[in-house]
Amino acid sequence: MATVIVDGYNLIGRRPDLGPFRTADLDAARASLIAALDDYAGATEHTIVVVFDADRSPAGEIRERAGRIDVVYTAYGQTADAWIEAEVRRLRGRVRGELVVATDDRLIAVAARAVGASVVGARELWTDVERVRREVGRFIRRRQLEAERPGLGARLPKEVRLFFEKYRRKKDP
Numbered sequence: 001m002a003t004v005i006v007d008g009y010n011l012i013g014r015r016p017d018l019g020p021f022r023t024a025d026l027d028a029a030r031a032s033l034i035a036a037l038d039d040y041a042g043a044t045e046h047t048i049v050v051v052f053d054a055d056r057s058p059a060g061e062i063r064e065r066a067g068r069i070d071v072v073y074t075a076y077g078q079t080a081d082a083w084i085e086a087e088v089r090r091l092r093g094r095v096r097g098e099l100v101v102a103t104d105d106r107l108i109a110v111a112a113r114a115v116g117a118s119v120v121g122a123r124e125l126w127t128d129v130e131r132v133r134r135e136v137g138r139f140i141r142r143r144q145l146e147a148e149r150p151g152l153g154a155r156l157p158k159e160v161r162l163f164f165e166k167y168r169r170k171k172d173p
């Protein structure tokens with residue numbers, strides 16, 4: 001288990017499948033990112049915090065829970081970079097497991113490493129998200145096939161099944 005702090009817009013900018021959303025529908029890009037990270041958190045049991053710049057918004061910092069992850073929109077005048085740097089310093093030594101920052105931003109990476117956090121790039125994070133998604137899909141498909149496969153009882157002759165049923169219920173055959 002790890003605590004992963006994700007530089008939201010940085011990852012949206014690096015994710016090829018979100019490219020068209022970046023200019024057309026930023027809300028949809030954020031929602032897609034949040035959904036993918038929520039699935040990842042559920043499968044890995046990582047604590048995930050995704051941070052978005054809201055430094056031009058007049059509102060204060062906004063924190064939301066989206067499924068299994070925390071979503072942070074920074075306060076007016078604060079960048080996601082500054083928020084992440086401060087949060088990594090605050091969390092140092094307080095989290096169970098590894099503290100990881102997911103970004104391709106070199107300045108955030110340097111600041112995170114300086115306080116002992118690990119850093120993964122956008123490509124590395126998405127490779128892991130996709131790997132976990134494939135593993136979960138294979139697991140679900142295996143379970144579905146097992147549920148569809150008839151058990152031994154279905155392949156036995158009816159009189160043998162009845163014999164075993166009576167035996168199971170501790171009745172005389």
